Amino acid sequence: MPKVKAEKKSRQHQEVKNQGIMFNTGIGQHILKNPLIVNSIIEKAALRPTDVVLEVGPGTGNMTVKLLEKVKKVVACELDCRLVTTAPQTPMQNKLQILIGDVLKTDLPFFDVCVANLPYQISSPFVFKLLLHRPFFRCAVLMFQREFAMRLVATPGDKLYCRLSINTQLLARVDHLMKVGKNNFRPPPKVESSVVRIEPKNPPPPVNFQEWDGLVRIAFVRKNKTLNAAFKSTAVEQLLEKNYRIHCSVHNVEVPADFSISKKIESVLQEAEFSEKRARSMDIDDFMVLLHAFNSAGIHFS
Numbered sequence: 001m002p003k004v005k006a007e008k009k010s011r012q013h014q015e016v017k018n019q020g021i022m023f024n025t026g027i028g029q030h031i032l033k034n035p036l037i038v039n040s041i042i043e044k045a046a047l048r049p050t051d052v053v054l055e056v057g058p059g060t061g062n063m064t065v066k067l068l069e070k071v072k073k074v075v076a077c078e079l080d081c082r083l084v085t086t087a088p089q090t091p092m093q094n095k096l097q098i099l100i101g102d103v104l105k106t107d108l109p110f111f112d113v114c115v116a117n118l119p120y121q122i123s124s125p126f127v128f129k130l131l132l133h134r135p136f137f138r139c140a141v142l143m144f145q146r147e148f149a150m151r152l153v154a155t156p157g158d159k160l161y162c163r164l165s166i167n168t169q170l171l172a173r174v175d176h177l178m179k180v181g182k183n184n185f186r187p188p189p190k191v192e193s194s195v196v197r198i199e200p201k202n203p204p205p206p207v208n209f210q211e212w213d214g215l216v217r218i219a220f221v222r223k224n225k226t227l228n229a230a231f232k233s234t235a236v237e238q239l240l241e242k243n244y245r246i247h248c249s250v251h252n253v254e255v256p257a258d259f260s261i262s263k264k265i266e267s268v269l270q271e272a273e274f275s276e277k278r279a280r281s282m283d284i285d286d287f288m289v290l291l292h293a294f295n296s297a298g299i300h301f302s
Contacts, residue, residue, distance in 0.1 A: 030185040031059040032117050032143070037184055038063050041195055044177050045113050045141045047071050054137075056103050056116035056126070063115065068092040075111060077103045079119075108133055114140035120191070123148050124164060131171040131200060132209070140198045141177070149176060149194035156283045163220040167213060170284055173199045207288065214301025215291050219279035227290075228275040231265045240265065243300045253298070268297045 032038060042063065047053065051071040058064045058076040067074045069092070077099040099106055104125055114137060118126055123144050130140055144152070147160070152174050154161040168174055180193040218236050219227060231237070241261035248255050269275040272293035277286070294301070 030117075030187060030189045032062060032180075032184060033186045034184040035062070037178075037180055037195075038066060040178065041115060041141050041143070042066055042070065044195070044197060045115055045139065047113060051112040051138075052110060054108065054111035054114045054116075056114065057118055059117070063117070064096065067115065068095050071095075071113075073097065075099060075109050077101070077106060079103070104129060110135065112138050114142070116140070117143040120145045120148065120189075127152070127164075127168060127198070130198070131168070136200050136202045138199070141195060142198065143180065143193055143195050145189075146179065146192040146194045149196050152176075152196055152198075156281045161280060162223065163213075163216050166216055166220075166282075166284060166287065168198070170205060170207070170212065171209075172201055175199075205284075205288075207291070208302070210302035211295065211300060212287070212291060215294065216279075216287060218301070219282070219287070223279040226276050226278055227269055228266070230279070231269065232262070237261050237265070240299055240301075243302075244298055247298045247300055251298075264297065264299065268293050268299065 045053075047067070047070045049070070049072060052073045052075065053067050053071050055064055055067060055074055055076045058078050061076075064074055064076055073095050075097045079100075079102055097109075099109075104122055108129070114130060116126075127142075130137075148164075151160045151162055151164050152168050153176050154165040158165075175197045177195045177197055180195060182188040182190070182192055185193075218233075219230055221233075222230055231240075244261060244264070245255060247253075266275070272290055274286075274290050274293075282290075291301075
């Protein structure tokens with residue numbers, strides 16, 4: 001083994017030995033070690049002394065200790081019970097509540113602010129768990145893989161603009177705060193990271209999210225295709241015909257013997273002037289108009 005690599009490996013083993021724990025990168029354990037970035041994340045959260053903070057992935061407690069100095073209570077959710085036992089003891093321990101388990105399967109308590117250095121593989125489901133959480137929280141300051149963060153803030157026309165972008169921006173204001181290099185973590189991940197701030201829209205937009213997501217999902221399967229082409233899939237037509245027939249049955253509307261869901265979809269797209277539009281360049285208002293046009297014609301997505 002080359003000398004430089006051997007020295008680096010030796011240093012990493014020494015760090016692990018000093019910490020007294022072997023990190024499990026398979027479940028996304030990359031501990032943020034740079035105190036300047038920890039301080040910066042806390043500063044961006046604009047915490048108040050009366051706040052309850054939900055911290056996801058506290059790891060060895062580097063950030064937890066600093067949060068406890070500033071707020072009324074910290075609820076720390078950690079999957080790995082070994083890490084909980086290594087967290088530094090603090091006089092403010094009585095302000096700390098630890099939840100051991102998978103945050104995606106945990107009923108979240110009330111909180112004002114969420115701060116998280118997440119395992120990157122749960123980024124998307126966690127964002128939507130947060131955004132659909134009630135009662136509303138004030139904001140979340142979250143660490144993500146760089147590309148995922150850029151998808152969250154992408155706008156129509158951007159290469160990374162996708163279903164994740166528009167769904168998140170429907171429910172929240174999202175800001176990219178800072179880039180974080182891989183060497184700020186122990187052990188370093190394979191990708192660069194970014195911190196974003198998510199602030200839920202309160203009140204939320206007047207739209208049924210399941211209906212909205214059903215429409216957006218179809219449009220973004222092939223985001224560069226025209227909507228006319230995107231809706232021509234057999235699976236899509238079968239789903240929408242089934243939903244249409246249920247809608248007609250509930251509202252005592254007779255479905256003609258020669259009914260064609262394909263023609264019905266086509267007419268809605270043409271009348272709303274969306275046939276030739278592509279998801280990659282449509283904004284929230286466009287999708288709101290299109291969803292209303294479909295629903296008004298008795299076509300539903302959930």
